Amino acid sequence: MGINRKFTANYHPQTNMSERVNRTLKAQIAIYAQRRPGLWDKELQKLAFAIRTSVNDTTGETPAYLNLGRDPVIPLDLIIHQPFPDSTSNTPEYKFIQQYRTQLAHDL
Numbered sequence: 001m002g003i004n005r006k007f008t009a010n011y012h013p014q015t016n017m018s019e020r021v022n023r024t025l026k027a028q029i030a031i032y033a034q035r036r037p038g039l040w041d042k043e044l045q046k047l048a049f050a051i052r053t054s055v056n057d058t059t060g061e062t063p064a065y066l067n068l069g070r071d072p073v074i075p076l077d078l079i080i081h082q083p084f085p086d087s088t089s090n091t092p093e094y095k096f097i098q099q100y101r102t103q104l105a106h107d108l
Contacts, residue, residue, distance in 0.1 A: 024051055060097055069108035 028047045033040040052064045053072060065071050 021051060060094070061101065065101070066104070069105045 025047060028050070029040050029044075032043060032047065049072075053062050053074070055062055059066065062071055
C-alpha cells in the first residue's frame with residue numbers, strides 16, 4: 001500500500017503533527033480559559049473547528065480540505081453567498097498545490 005513507517009521524537013512539535021496541533025490547541029485553551037475558566041472544556045469542538053478551517057501557510061489550504069476534499073460550509077457562508085476570490089500565482093509550489101487539490105477532489 002506504499003505505507004512507510006517513520007520514527008519521530010516524542011513531544012517534539014517539529015516532527016510530530018499531533019504535537020504541533022496540541023501546541024496550537026493549548027494556546028487557544030489558555031486564552032479562552034482566562035475569560036471563562038469553568039467552560040473551556042465545553043468549547044473544545046469550536047476550538048478544533050477553528051484549527052481545521054484555518055488556512056495553512058505552507059499548503060495554502062485548510063486541514064479540512066486536505067482531509068475531506070472540500071471546505072466545510074459555515075453559517076456565515078450561507079448568509080453572504082459570496083465565494084472567496086482565488087489568489088492566482090505562477091510559482092511551481094502553487095501549481096503543485098493546485099494539481100494536488102484537483103487530484104484529491106477527483107480521488108475522493
